[in-house]
Amino acid sequence: MKIGEVAKATGLSIKSIRYYHDIGLVQAERGDNGYREYSDAQLESLQFVQHCRELGFSIEECKDLLLLKHDPQRCASDVKRLASEHLKVLEQRMASLQALHAELSELVNQCHGGDSPECPIIEGLSGKSCCHH
Known part of the structure; x- marks a missing residue:
């Protein structure tokens, strides 16, 4: 082929x-x-x-x-060990993504939008937000 x-x-x-x-x-x-x-x-x-x-x-x-x-x-145990190690890495990534999601969600919720130049998202991304983890 x-x-x-x-x-x-x-x-x-x-x-x-x-x-x-x-x-x-x-x-x-x-x-x-x-x-x-x-x-x-x-x-x-x-x-x-x-x-x-x-x-x-x-x-x-x-x-x-x-x-x-x-x-x-x-040995199936060798295969399981490799897959289990990878699963742990995925779980760590998921936890990290969930923390990022929570932080960004909080910033978005704090911002009212509109015409005002004040923006909690910009402040949060600048490290000036109260919800920065």
Whole structure:
């Protein structure tokens, strides 16, 4: 399967597929014509990586998960450990985003809008607000 067909099948850009090839994540075979040719197994690996990336795993984590996926001697506990560590990172990001949301929401609620130059949002962003955390 050629790279354009792989891109359509996976939803990945050709640039991403080439990048994954170049870093050794999922490498295609080169045909006699020099074009990359992807097997069904490589297509499946790219789909796996795409799903991992959608879940926010880093390239390095994707590499580790892909190695575990292809290791028939893998331990499920290793996979769970990687996923659990990533879940903790996501939970920390969510908590941070919730705090940012609360702060910005408070600033927006304090501002009455209108024609007055006084604006609690500008003051809050300048660090002069009472609700700055």
